[in-house]
Amino acid sequence: MDPNKEANNGSEKEKEKEKVIKRRIRPNFLRYMHLERRKTDTIVVANDDTTADIKGDINLGTLVRRSQSDKTEYSAKLKEKMAPLSPLSSILASPALDPAEVRLRKMSRRSKVIQELVQTERDFLTDLELCIREVVKPLRDRQVVDVDRLFTNMETVCEVSAALLHRLQEATAERDPEALVIGEVFIQAKAALEDVYKIYCYHHDDANSLLKSYEKEEGIKQHFITCVLSLKQIYDQEGKPNLLDMGSLLIKPVQRVMKYPLLLGELWQATPSDHPDNGPLQEALTAAKIINVNINEFKRRKDIVMKYKRTEEDGGTLMGKLNKFSIHSIRKKSDRLTGYLKILTGVEPQSE
Structure with missing residues (x-):
């Protein structure tokens, strides 16, 4: 007998023994997981005429696995059903609610937005008044910085905000929510708002640059710290957030004028189409957006002019x-x- 064949047969037998041993020592929990995975696979009954007369136990041969596309479609539909809806969209999309109920909910939402609009304007005016009293006037009296360049026309912004708040309070004094009109207030205030905020935003970048240069001087920086600390004490007494610095004070008017389109847009969406304030609110929203567009355009032109001015000034220098x-x-x-x-x-x- 050929010794090579005997060696090959011996090696094959050893391999078979190793396979048997590996199958025997396979962990039971792996087998269990494998079986459980098979049990939980989604299956559907095949739609076949040959299985129509089968009774009792279902023959596994008549079952087919759900295709991957079916699983994907089912998962997508499940996610769509579970996706959260916004309050207004859920109101409008709900087929169970009658129009009267939808209108009632929108009016409730409208009332809350009006309260937010008035309250935020009141808070903004309070912040400006405190800033002028505790920061602007003391710095002007000490004559350590150029207050007019640093705070620009903040005092005029404060006056316009006070007038706007007064008009809003007069409008919200109306007891009948069906007769309450907010849009007209902003339509009448459009010119004044654009004039004061355009000037403030136009000079805001220069004011920030000036502030950075002032903060490099230790003496002026101490004056800033003293004023801000006095302002923080007032906020502490009233329980308001007091993470303040000079930069956060200067940015407040810029943030406020950008907030008007958001608030008016939310108020317009919460106003029923048959409400007398719907049309004026749409016009007021357009006006608020135009104000911001004009401010940005005003600043853009300034940047272009300053760019060419710097180019002309640098033309005669070596650089x-x-x-x-x-x-x-x-x-x-x-x-x-x-x-x-x-x-x-x-x-x-x-x-x-």
């Missing part, structure tokens, strides 16, 4: 001239200078 050089012009000048030096040193003869 300005260097900035005008292109790589090509620098290379040409370098080649000319190199050739001139070669002629002077005698490396190249001067051409006739």
Whole structure:
């Protein structure tokens, strides 16, 4: 008998024994998990005429697994059903509610938005008044900084905000919610709002730059800290957040004018279409957006003018001239200078 064949047969038998041993020592919990996974697979009964007369136990041969596309579709529908809806969209999308119930809920939401609008305007006015009293006036009296450049026309913004709040309070004094009109208040205040906020936002970047330069001087910085601390004490007594610094005081008017379109848009969405305030609110929302667009355009033009102004100022300086050089012009000048030096040193003869 061939010894090579005997060796091959022996190695095959050893491999078979190893496979048997591995199957025997396979952990039971792995087998259990495998069986459980098979048990929980989704299956559906095949729609076949040959299985119509089968009674009793279902033959596994007549079952087919749900396809992956069916699982994906089912998962997508489940996510769609479980997705949360916004309050207004849930009201409008609910087929069970009658129009009267939908209108009632919208009016309730409208009342809350009006309260938020009035309250935030009141808080904004209070912040401005405190800033003027505790920061602007003391700094002006000490004459340590240029208050007019730093705070621009904040006092005028405060006056316009006070007038707007007064009109809002007069409008909300109406007891009948069906006759309450807010849109007209902002339509009438559009010109005044745009004038004061345009000036403030126009100078805001310069005010920030000036503030940074002032904060580098220790003496002026201490004056700022003293004023802000007195303001923080007032906020502490009233239980309001007091994470204040000079930068946060300067940014408040900018944040407020950007808030008007958001509040008016939310109020308009919560106002029924047959309410007398629906049309004025839509016009007021458009006006608030136009105010912000005009402010941005005003600032953009200023940036362009300042850019060209800096270019003209730098034109006569060495840095300005260097900035005008292109790589090509620098290379040409370098080649000319190199050739001139070669002629002077005698490396190249001067051409006739």
